[in-house]
Amino acid sequence: MDTATRRALIGPVLLLVAALVAVAALLAPGARAAGGLDEAAAALKKGPVYVDPRAADQLSAGQADALAKKIKDADKPIFVAVLPKAAEYQPGTLLADLRTKVGVSGVYAVELGDGFNAGADPRVMSRDSVRNLVGSVKRSDYTVAERLNSFVDTAEQSARGHAPSSWGDTGGAGGFDAGTAIGLGVLVVVGGGGAYAIARRNRRRRAEEERAALEDLRVVVDEDITAFGEALDRLDFHPGEPGADDAMRADYSHALDAYETAKSTMAAAEHPGDVQAVTRALEDGRFSLATLAARRTGKPLPERRPPCFFDPRHGPSVVDAAWAPAGGAERTVPVCAADKSRLDDGREPLARTVRTERGDRPYWEAGPAYGPWAGGYFGGGLLPGLLVGTLLGNVMMSSPAYGADFGGPGGAEGGDYSGSDFSSDDFGGGFGDGGGFDGGGGFGGDGGF
Template identity: 80%
Template structure:
């Protein structure tokens, strides 16, 4: 019996050591490789710096190696690409496409021809911080690419949240030798059983927390679904009534579909993040009702605007107003006409309150469980700015579990592999419109 057990253990150990020794024998990839986004992404998944060979005159290998060491030593997920301005790279979607292909959350800086820009997953660095940093670098008029990139990295590495990707390997020092491989192999075998037990316990704890958060959300979401259903019941519209046209009937049908979609999504929800689909459907349905009302009254179809910040059940917002939460900084929020009138009269808006252990509170002063609820209504591009200085906003910016466990819109921690699963709003629609959090509107233009 002991012999059989020993054989079971020795086999995997030998295979593991062989794999580790093979890894040790392979040299780390350099910063240079054939041009194109695929080549850039392949290099950046294995190290922090990529230089297209056609741009090597701007940033030679010695400088690229020094910058690579600096970033690795910082242990932060900062990616740098130096690219020529050629048709291989599309200016308006360059940073978004690069982030998609690399598939790792982090800060991405690109020297593109003679232009510089950067962006980041908001969980790693807030959009305003990226904009300020890029603007400062560009306004400093550094004479060389090396000075510009080093200036950016020096600050970004100090401010970025998260960790260097595990795919980068060692962050410097003595390297990875045979003795290290053998030691790692032994530790893995010895600690494997304990690690497995810890992993199972953590998974159970996370599942319990998610179930509790989902049940907390369910009360609020069911109230929203019911409120929208009551709006549909009160709607005095018959698709066959005189004056009804195809556009009106389409709006009405879309609102009914949104109601059914919201109910189905809530019934199928298994995680807090699944609630985003519910509130997104409700927001879509309410806009359809607003469009139907305008058509019936002979008014122009309203522009698509976010819902009222104070209570999304009020429907699409009418205007943006300056507002500050108690003890917080002023910011611009979208509000409905009724809440705008209340604010103009010096009264408090009708805020959406939720139950908390401290009593009913506005949703922005409640806990992190309400993040996916709010995210479905407002989307990741708008939500962080609206919530700065509130309890929910603080959770978004400071609690890693907020994004990872509860579907919060700040996304994964820096250095985590997400593939193409990130909100493109965080990276903008292209450099021409200031996308990806760039400091000066991006590279812009076509070839």
């Protein structure tokens, strides 16, 4: 063998040796976690299912392996732990603590003694989806194996994201044998490059999608910022003019601050969700302008209301009115005086249109990229009800990850590592005897196991 050939082989061989040494360290008794949550978390980093040896009568090794294979085949970030009632598993904080120690965004389902509950990062599955799914499986007369399989069967259909890259082909329920260790070492060398390439491609694709969405939004937001600046000019207020008082000057200063905030925030925006702060500032500034105008004319100060639903550039709404989108159900929306008059006369309101592949369309019939734009104006709690039955509303309702993609609840994509950077409210609750929810609740402190 010549020198060049030997050198070419040295790198892969060293990598293989290093991988096998690492696996051997994992197999050594002293390298095992101390027990309890640490051991459960260490196992779930390697595979989707962990069964504490003290709870082996709840889920057999064969059942655990089959469940782990099902989750891996679905390529979804679903974690399952079967644990005994023990001092190291504190019911009230178990889900949040387990999520923290595993550090991967996903859906976490836990059997604790005879109790069951689950939690999820909102980007992976919405809180309502988790609550409904947990309730449905708990109300069924299932064994532990049946309950977990039923939960996974449904969760894998709606969970967003991918299986974490740290999962191998070993399952998550048991230990390693020598053959598995060698296989893992080979996979580290041979498959590591491919896994990295896939992850890099996915990140690049997502970045490209976000850039395109942000550019679509930039056109609309820049128009809104310009319109607000023109409204400031038309007001023609001077802090030193006759009759100006401190309240007027404060309103004007607040409006100017909102204008500058909107411009600087949009200039610095890197993701579609950043736009939400821009339109929130514009909404706040327009209300200050409306208040200032009322003070100058001696009219009653306006009530703090959402902006006009049909076009937030119209300013704060003055009344709620019944309206139905084409082919949709009637609902009540906040409207300005001009649009209220048009509706009363049987005319179409002056809708804010945006560019789409089908031409200019009302924003509620555009794509999901306009979600953060609308969310900043109307707030996350109000918006879904206003948009139900529209294209944008359907996207918001149907996708658990909608908010994270386009301005709502954020967090790491399912299967990505985020460490302790997540909301513990999504992993709240405790366990109750018999596996029931305390108070029939759910997550965020209102329910439990």
